[in-house]
Amino acid sequence: MSLARTRTSAILAGPTVAYMLAFFVVPSLILLVYSFWSSASYRIVPDFQWGNYADSLMSPVFWKVTFNAIRIGLLTATVSLILAIPVGYYLVYISRSQVILYLILITWFSSYLVRIYAWRTLLGTNGVLNTVLLQLGLIDHPLEALLFNSFAVTITLVHVYLPFCILLVVASLSEIKRDLIDAARDLGTTSFGAFHRVIAPNAANGLIGAFMLTFILVSGDYVTPQMLGGASGQTTGLLIADQFRKTGNWPLGAAQAFIMFAVSVLLYTILLGLGRVSGLIVKRRRPTASAEA
């Protein structure tokens, strides 16, 4: 690589890197600094103290909503991944159907709020599901239990994040060479066996990545719990958002955001550890970067 070429690419990348530093990296760092400040009667005071972290970690309400967020996040990510794998498998190995791919993209790009609203319409007391069940004579009176609980939140979140999860699974399965599967099939494994013995170990890192990304996005989602969660479906995301909208204790909200972040990192480490111990994740030899030369 010539020096001139390195300089050209540095000049080209400059504005974008600067933009992201200014509006993504720096704000994240300011948020981190904020988490150590204190707030007194709606005024934010520069400080260095662990009070926000201590207060959050000792608050039963914080733990309750955080466990709720983790539970909803894990459940949603698990269901999404289980549903995404057959779709991804089908798209990568059986039929590169453009129709299916574009239907998935349409749901991904259809409005986030519209989809939340759609589920409220479906699950509401006078909603579509209840009226249909009533008319079919399957129930005598509308089921109240459909809305405002973690079931409603989970099914909506699966709907919102499944398209994204599918695209991640497609990306990670696409990296596995078809020949590997053909070889396994030639050697007499079933298609399920080929998935279990060949695809899963090779794709494990990508699949865990898809699971974690879905988990992080879901557990940070606060709009769905607010619209469909009722009192029992509240999550940390909503608690954090409220600090920045209503109560106005920004340093506390910042600290809670970083605790949530730490929880995600911890979960990722645990998952990777479990994967290694169970032998699902094997260290792959990466192809040497001959193209770099």
Place this chain on the structure above:
Amino acid sequence: MLIKLVVWTILAFLLAPLVIIVLFSFHDSPSLSFPFAGFSLRWYEELLGNPQLSAAVLKSLGIALLTAVITLLLGATASLAWLRSGRFGRNLIEAVTVTPIALPGLFVGVSLLVLFAQAGVQLSTVTIVISHVVIAIPIMIVAMKARLTLFDMSLEEAARDLGASQLQTFSRVTLPLIAPTLISSAILAFAVSFDEFVVTSFVAGTETTLPMYIWSMMRRTVTPLINAISTLALAFSVVILVGAWAIGRWRRSSSISGRETS
């Protein structure tokens, strides 16, 4: 085939709620129940006479357009740099430009809010555009990266060897090859901005974009008007995606014909 059945069931789960919204947007009665009381366009008529809604739509269109243009410029230069970089450069570019995609909108939203508050910047349309670009760049870079890995750098070298200047090489060789990818990625950036809600809700101040307007409606009541707005928003994203897809197809056919004649 079993797997095909499973795949289509999952697709039905993804599409059914949207289909129901579209269906009830044409419902003559405000109730959300079967049997259908008849088709009517009354909710759409009501929308047309709503000045707040048209103001919100115009605002969102303006913001999305600005976001798409800025994202296009920043994303294009970063992708060109990515093409020319070694492993270290590529990792660096990806680390700062792609990471926001892996973070909840909540995190990005509150950190930008804290930045603007600390810098004493008044929340306005400008802060919304700045924030939308942060969300759109990662998607643009990911979309560009998938296409650009297929880009053949030797084409540029050939042009340079034949005596073309750096500018000529760019305008005659590189740009025509990557233009369709650039345009379809910019369209995605437009779509992302047009629909963005979570980050916007922190940095919008008193401005009302279309998602903010829908949100305020959703919180007040369940009105069939939302079905009509949603249907229009859905139709809009379908048009955008079909546009991006058509441009993608054009790209493929033009690059293949380019390859064959060269």
